[in-house]
Amino acid sequence: MLSARDLHFRYASGEFALAIPELIVKPGEALGIMGPSGAGKTTLLKLLTGILTPQRGTVQFGETSLSTLTETTRREFRLRRLGLVFQDFALLDYLSVEDNLLLPMRLSGGLTEDIQTKAQQVLERLEMMPHWKRLTSDLSQGERQRVAVARSLLHEPLAVFADEPTSSLDGARKDEVMALLTEDVKARNTALIVVTHDGEMQRWFDRVVDFKDLRA
Amino acid sequence: MNVHGPLHLAWRYVAHHRMRTALLAVALGLTLALPLAVRDFVSIARHELRARAEATPLVLGAKGSALELTLNALYFRRRGGEPIPAQQAQTIRATGLAEAIPLYVRFHAQDAPIVGTSLDYFTFRGLSIEQGRMIGRLGDCVIGGKLARARGLQVGSALYSSPEQLFDLAGVYPLKMRITGILTPNHSADDDAVFVDVKTAWLIEGIAHGHDDVVKPTEVLEMKEGNVAATNAVRLFSEVTDANFASFHFHGEAAMFPLSAVLVLPKDAKSQALLLGRYQKTSEGAQLVRPVDEMDALMATLLQAEQLALVLLMALGLVVLLIAGLVFALSFKMRQREFATLEDIGVSRGTLALVKVIEVLMIGVLAALVVIAATLTMQGFGADLVRIAVR
Structure with a gap:
């Protein structure tokens, strides 16, 4: 499903460098990458999703290699084929929950009635339907995080990448969100890659790797 | 290219910040409308003043x-x-x-x-x-x-x-x-x-x-060269009626x-x-x-004033356009984080540029509506304004 090999990346400022010899995620697998804050987990996620471009190495989704794509097609691939849950949720404050959920589909031209129906189903499951028309700026942190998780699943992505997806949630809500993410992976035989420093989350993953073991 | 998505996003932004949008559109619209209004006013004044002057030899x-x-x-x-x-x-x-x-x-x-x-x-x-x-x-x-x-x-x-x-x-x-x-x-x-x-x-x-007839000697204040000055006991009429008309x-x-x-x-x-x-x-x-000569002289002065006003207003318009450009540039700069978020999701640079262009166009369209409203107002009430100005 996903394979990253010989990844080398250094920020232009030169302050931080990351080298990942190999990372492979199988279809239907939920992978947890554990590590302390500031270790470089978010940088790894950005490399795997093509937001950052490594100086060396490859990231491959099935037959598609990110390094062979142009900037434009790499963005299009990310928009249409990957599900992303950002640490800061990446929601636009002036949009409603509905508009934020449907934004990637709307901008990629892939908005259909099925997507809208699915959005409502996912929100229903996360007990967020009463907030459908509310501005995301009026929501609590936990509610915003659930909107971000819901958005990552709507377009049935090849893989979902989540950066601390439950950091703002309490116990019950954490389980609810993780159940949704892992069920989706199993049901569609895709991949889930979660980076977190929260040890309680380990039980949701098929495999857990320590971030420092990934690095060269 | 998909236009519906960028259009929707731009509209949501403009609608959410409606006061800011309205202020910018009105400022832009009025600045653009002012030179047109001045030109219309002078044109209407020329027509109005000359027509009445020509009709009065x-x-x-x-x-x-x-x-x-x-x-x-x-x-x-x-x-x-x-x-x-x-x-x-x-x-x-x-x-x-x-x-x-x-x-x-x-x-x-x-x-x-x-x-x-x-x-x-x-x-x-x-x-x-x-x-x-x-x-x-x-x-x-x-x-x-x-x-x-x-x-x-x-x-x-x-x-x-x-x-x-x-x-x-x-x-x-x-x-x-x-x-x-x-x-x-x-x-x-x-x-x-x-x-x-x-x-x-x-x-x-x-x-x-x-006034009432002066009938009593006590009502006479003074008699001089055939004129009689009466005391205030004699009622002066403040209205002409059929009954008092003859008085x-x-x-x-x-x-x-x-x-x-x-x-x-x-x-x-x-x-x-x-x-x-x-x-x-x-x-x-x-x-x-000859009223027409006087109006022609007035119009000559008015035309000179118009030329001066137009130059000043156009300079003002240019300044406002530059300021508007600066406002847009600063606004987009302040929203860099929002655009970075969209880029992280995978939105292309072309789509983001389209969103910005549509936002500017929307404010431009609103400003154009202000210009049209101001122009129609001037055309509708310009003649009245001319008459008020000269009265």
Whole structure:
């Protein structure tokens, strides 16, 4: 499903460098990458999703290699084929929950009635339907995080990448969100890659790797 | 390229920040509309002023500012020069070269000018009665159609002339006038005026009055050269009625009663030239002016002012456009995090650029609507503004 090999990346400022010899995620697998804050987990996620471009190495989704794509097609691939849950949720404050959920589909031209129906189903499951028309700026942190998780699943992505997806949630809500993410992976035989420093989350993953073991 | 998504996103942003958007659009729109409005105003003024001036061959009045005289005679501007004696109109008639229509514009009623004139004025201006009838006797008035609508005045109701100074007890007293007719609007200064016979204007002036008969010796204050000064026990009438009409009388020599101007209608071009030549002599006690010449001179000044105003407004417009550009640039810079978020999701640079362009276009369209509204307003009310400006 996903394979990253010989990844080398250094920020232009030169302050931080990351080298990942190999990372492979199988279809239907939920992978947890554990590590302390500031270790470089978010940088790894950005490399795997093509937001950052490594100086060396490859990231491959099935037959598609990110390094062979142009900037434009790499963005299009990310928009249409990957599900992303950002640490800061990446929601636009002036949009409603509905508009934020449907934004990637709307901008990629892939908005259909099925997507809208699915959005409502996912929100229903996360007990967020009463907030459908509310501005995301009026929501609590936990509610915003659930909107971000819901958005990552709507377009049935090849893989979902989540950066601390439950950091703002309490116990019950954490389980609810993780159940949704892992069920989706199993049901569609895709991949889930979660980076977190929260040890309680380990039980949701098929495999857990320590971030420092990934690095060269 | 998918336009619907960027359009939706841009619309949501503009709608969410509606106050900011409206302020920017109105500022831009008004800045762009101002030069157009000035141009429209001058164009309407040129047309309005010249049309009425061309329809008025000559105006006779006191020496002094020819423009003031013209504005008084054509637009009933109350700040006219000194009055001329009524015999000046008779002098014109006596030449056999022209008709003369007297005008006395000094007083007002409900802020509308009271125009003392003769029935010939209505024929000359092509004014017709829409409701009621023409002036019948002393104290009657007919009013412009626009004034009647604006103030809710009707035939049969009364209209008071305003005192010149509220606390001047010895000054001009208000006269209660009877509205006998309402004129059909002709989109000129006549629509906003109150027309009375020139004798009624003199009545307001205090040259004529009506009162109870002086019957008791105790009511006589003084008798001098045939004139009787009565005590205030004798009631002065502030309204002309059928019952007291006969008591109204004039004091003094009619030839010396005041006029603010005389409209002079020469029989032909030769008569006009002869009259103009005659009144060029400094020995004449009045001046005869061609309104069209005065309006052309005024328009020349106005055009110079327009050119200056346009240059200044265009410079202002350029500055506002630059500021608007800066506002957009700063706004986009402040939203860098939002755009970075969209880029992280996978939105292409082209789509993001399209969102920005659509936002600018939306504000541009709103500004254009402001320009259209301002232009239509100027075209709709420009003529009224011109008349207000010259009155």
